Amino acid sequence: MCFEAKRLLKLALGPVLMLMSAIALASGGEVNQVNMSPGATHVGERIYDLHMVILGICTVIGIGVFGVMFYSIIYHRKSKGHKPSHFHESTKVEIAWTVVPFLILIGMAVPATSTLLEIYDFEDAEMDILITGYQWKWKYEYIDENGENVSFFSNLRTPQSEIYNSQPKGEHYLLEVDEPVVIPVDTKVRFLVTANDVIHSWWVPELAVKKDAIPGFINEAWTRAAEEGVYRGQCAELCGKDHGFMPIVVNVVSKDEYNDWLATKQAEAAEIKELMAQTFTMDELMARGKAVYDRACLACHGANGEGGVGKAIAGSPIATGELGGHLNVGINGVPGTAMQAFGGQLNDVEMAAVITYQRNAFGNNMGDAVQPIDIYNFKKG
Amino acid sequence: MGDHHHGPAKGLSRWLFTTNHKDIGTMYLWFSFAMFILGGFFAMIIRAELFQPGMQLVEPAFFNQMTTLHGLIMVFGAIMPSFVGLANWMIPMMIGAPDMALPRMNNWSFWILPPTFLLLASTLFMDGGAPAAGWTFYAPLSTTYAAPSVTFFIFSIHVLGLSSIMGSINIIATVMNMRAPGMTYMKMPLFVWTWLITAFLLVAVMPVLAGAVTMMLMDVHFGTSFFSAAGGGDPVLFQHVFWFFGHPEVYIIILPAFGVVSQIIPAFSRKPLFGYDSMVYATASIAFLSFIVWAHHMYTVGMPVAGELFFMYATMLIAVPTGVKVFNWITTMWRGALSFETPMLFCIGFLVLFTIGGFTGLMLSIAPADFQYHDSYFVVAHFHYVMVAGAVFSMTAAIYYWLPKWCGRMYNETMGKTHFWISFIGFNLTFFPQHFVGLAGMPRRIPDYALQFADFNMMSSIGAFIYGASQILFLYNVIATIVAGKPVSDEKVWDGAEGLEWTVPTPAPYHTFEKPPKIDPAHAHS
DSSP: OHHHHHHHHHHHHHHHHHHHHHHSOOOSSOTTOOSOOOTTBHHHHHHHHHHHHHHHHHHHHHHHHHHHHHHHHHHSBTTTTOOOOOOOOOHHHHHHHHHHHHHHHHHHHHHHHHHHHHHTOOTTOSEEEEEEEETTEEEEEEESOSSSOEEEEEOBOSOHHHHTTSSOOOTTTTSOBSSOEEEETTOOEEEEEEESSSOEEEEEGGGTEEEEEOBTOOEEEEEOBSSOEEEEEEEOSOOSTTGGGOEEEEEEEOHHHHHHHHHHHHHHHHHHHHHHTOOOOHHHHHHHHHHHHHHHTHHHHOTTSOOSSSOOOTTOTTTTSOHHHHHHHHHHOOTTSSOOOOTTTSOHHHHHHHHHHHHHSTTOOOOOOOOHHHHHHHHHO | OGGGOOOOOSSHHHHHHOOOHHHHHHHHHHHHHHHHHHHHHHHHHHHHHTTSSSOOSSOHHHHHHHHHHHHHIIIIIIIHHHHHHHHHHHHHHHHTOSSOSOHHHHHHHHHTHHHHHHHHHHGGGSTTOSOOSTTTTOTTTTTTTSOTTHHHHHHHHHHHHHHHHHHHHHHHHHHHHOOOTTOOGGGSOHHHHHHHHHHHHHHHHHHHHHHHHHHHHHHHHSOOOTTOGGGTOOHHHHHHHHHHHHHHHHHHHHHHHHHHHHHHHHHHHTSOOTTHHHHHHHHHHHHHHTTSOGGGGOGGGOOOHHHHHHHHHHHHHTHHHHHHHHHHHHHHHTTSOBOOOHHHHHHHHHHHHHHHHHHHHHHHHSHHHHHHHTTBHHHHHHHHHHIIIIIIHHHHHHHHHHHHHHHSEEOOHHHHHHHHHHHHHHHHHHHHHHHHHHHTTOBSSOSSOOGGGHHHHHHHHHHHHHHHHHHHHHHHHHHHHHHHOEEOOOSOSSTTOOSGGGTSOSSOOSSOOSSOOOOOTTSOOO
């Protein structure tokens, strides 16, 4: 009831509040922002300037055109006894209103061209990040680096309970991820953008980057952030059911911080490599498996394996059946359903742990522990 | 002579077997209005879900089906057939022809539409749901990753393409062959001109769309890889083919609207159209340019910079002939004797809002800026300003303008004006704030959004409900007019109206111009 009352109040006051807040112009992901943000890059500023110039020209032309029209509407009324004149056609006027707009367009095309050429200048990038769009998450791979290859998935962190309104929504509702991509400030970062399934589009307004991620093709884009900060964006190309739920978060940090971060990630990557060769106890697998489950499976299969979008795991014939079948579903997915192939998304340790967890949690007491080497062997066939 | 002077047949067979352009026009108009209500209902579901952040009413998958069907039904079911209906009614009466050139085909091109849309709507109840890849249905989301209903969707696109092509061939044949003696091309009313050019556009691009969906069908069922890189194909190829159809398509929608406005503004300004010739040339230039700008919908797909520049320059050029049109309408009003009956109000609404949509279109044409606008709500705002305030407003104006001629009864002016003002306010409340959220970074086609977009979205939803409700008033007004409107019998319903349609009796008899009218040579175009 309280909720309804609040909603009605908001409905009634909404437009008034909105006008007030719209007047307080803001930039960069602010509440009720009404204009493009110049963002944190030089290209972004140039785009913003271009946007404002053209908006300005359109506004001036609009005032002129509508001014003449409203003058006519007010003064040339039949009800005021205005008699119609019958003039029509004037070559001079008609040439003028063809040539003048053409000249204005040339004036717009010049800065537009030079900005576009800057956007397309991919030379001298200092580092490359391969971005791959998946239904419905992003994968980042830091390539062209010495040492260990760093790669990770970045998933929506907003819990289903916030999306389905059973819990209040957080400040960065739908614009928060479990693992943001990190880039250094004042560095020309080149993004190589592609996709694994359908077309996605990687868009961070304040970094002035929007590039389609197309399966089978690799697109280029770049940014050079002038200021440290957290920049948020979203997938911009309709990519299926959860298109609205695959945000992007970019942490722009100092170069030192970036190097530390990269070193840590590389160490982690090396560690996982080592872990791959290890044998884990049941308890270790269950602990790791629960963490993976909560991150990768829970949204569809429920906190207690009770199912939801996906089938129930508690008591499922797959999770309590022969191991090979279970691995096949986890690694290769079920084509034509929402069950994706997780083989490329989880590493072998994570996969081993989560399969073990699914077979032994929620009352599925199968008692078998799956080791990373089992996953490796299964993938090899 | 007596036998040749028959009225309509009785009962259902009149409508099923009719070859009369007025009957067919009427059916097109009612059908398109039904589709307008259906597509509008889907829009209401979309706006209700977006009323607040969080998922409230529908699931994301169903939301995508709603946005997809809303677009498809509005474009192919509501706007296009409504203008074909208007063409059926008005073109023979405007050029002094007794009927359309190909009356049996005319019947057929209408009657294949209702089953097609029934089929399209029935996909909602199929396993996996209706198509959900947007009205632009980009591959591979619409092929490899689509629900099985995509096959039915492809079939319906094929059939409605067929209907459009037959309709446009008919219009071309009628205009070229059936003009009354003395009705030279440069004397034709602008509505006829804009439709003639539109019909050529349709004949040119509907087969391209048919090709695109056929390639989809092959990819889905016959193992080809036109749009799959894994098999040597290219997902971007789909977009090129689709937009080669899709961009002319938006002019197919808007050119007849230009024609309507060019008839109505002079009538209520009591002054001839300022530059008839330049209007014809501007229409033809827009039609030509529409073929060479398609990739401006695809600035972010990773085209080479030379391609981007070409499409940007070509797109910017469209502003020139479009500007010529707007300037012409305004100069027509200048120093006229204006009155503001409902059709004129809708035309002025069109003029203001379409011009705003034109400005945002110019902004979108600037490739570097489009990197920020593309696929955001700014685009949604832009195309609703040109589609709704452009095409739908002008169509509404046309209904009010010609309805008294069609049924011999006058609509209720107060109710008409109320309809206009509610529509105008509702429309702007819906779509103006969408410019803001788009610029602030809200992507289109999302079922849920970040909290900073909440207020403007609520505003938008309220506006949409108002605009939606105002259409009920419209429906009521039209029905009330047909059933019990005040009878009018003047041939010229509007004192400023010009053209052959105003020389036949009111209401227009079942058959008009069985003998060609005499065209007064001094009296060029309306």
